[in-house]
Amino acid sequence: MDIDIRELHRDLVSLHERPDPAHTTDGVRQLLGTILSQSVADAQTARATHALFEAYPDYRAMETAPHEELADIIEVAGLKNQKAARIQRALTAIRKETGGEYTLMFLANQSTEAAQSWLTDIKGVGPKTASVVLNFHFEKPTFAVDTHVERLAKRFGLLDSTASNKRAHTELNELVPDDLKYSLHVLMITHGREYCTAQSPNCANSVCQTYCSCPACDSLDTS
Template sequence: MSTQTWNETRVRELHDDLVFLYDPVDRVAEHGADPTADPGEGVRQLVTTILSQNVADENTRRASEALFDRYDDFAAIEAADHDELKETIRVAGLPDQKAARIQRALTAIREETGGAYSLAFLDAMATNDAKAWLTDIKGVGPKTASVVLNFHFGKPTMAVDTHVERVSKRFGLVPESASNGRAHEVLDEQIPDELIYPLHVLLIRHGREHCSARGANCDNPVCEKYCNCEYC
């Protein structure tokens, strides 16, 4: 783990070095100019992110397609027979838990809005308050909440998946002993608001292409400058 002190200047240097290695991140190309234009899109992203917990992207895609092909709307998903719902999303893994989490989330949203399946109310809330509202739903952790808040609403909160956590710890951005919840807090404090989304994307790419969990390929200028892991 790097022993150098991290400050805003160094975080910006890391961003620039990752951009040099991988190219700039185009948020509009990935999420559209205004992802909040469809009130239901935030709910769909929350449901899909719950499906994605601890599973590969391909299985998330298959489960999401099966879910939205089978049920006409969010009301039908919330009212679905639990056993039927879990069989529909089984390919995503942990079907019993994820079915319950999805239905709890939809119930919480409907009750909060007085009947609508929309997360638009989160847009007006402070980031910490919006994250607290989401994580009050059993089964919605800080990563799931941060994905929805950052990707959909553009709020400054880092979604820390396994790649972001691993690379951040190897670079010394986050203490090696930090829990995933603490990693979210540290990165939200360390990273300038406008860099949270691009650094999220770039750290994931670096984790996939170079800084893998085992047998990392450290022969690149970013690892040479920032990392001191066992593979360097």
């Protein structure tokens, strides 16, 4: 089935309502929070982010903190050593790029591709993390592909089932119109959490019945 992206977006809006705009005010905080969110649930991300910003008075203190201390503070987010290293590498890269400031505003006037390239040059910052920062903070036209988005894209036939995450980013960024990138990203995450879950999906909804080809949807009696 060939999927019309605008029709899918329309149907997701009908089911979940249009998401509110989400322009964050601190791009560095957005970056660090997104690093903490890698491979972990939202509740743990929120707790780790709160603990991180409670523990240190500023970004310089985070960058120069002993690695083990920082890792213990964010432990609830999982992969504490890797994420602590990524946070400190990111802060160091930002400080060196800006000549001593902790701001990402130098990315504002760069092209989406150049800004994405700068962020992903930081070890541990992949295309999803970069896309979230650029879309949510700078409103640049990037489409972040997390586990929910990738799962739905494959079940809905937007991606081949064998597509890698890297290929998913490339293909979906080409497929999704710029004006829908933020909204569709949020809507697909919402749908993936509420209905089209990884295990035991609830397919009794209009979007899944129209677009989804997962085994649970295929087994529904639509007669």
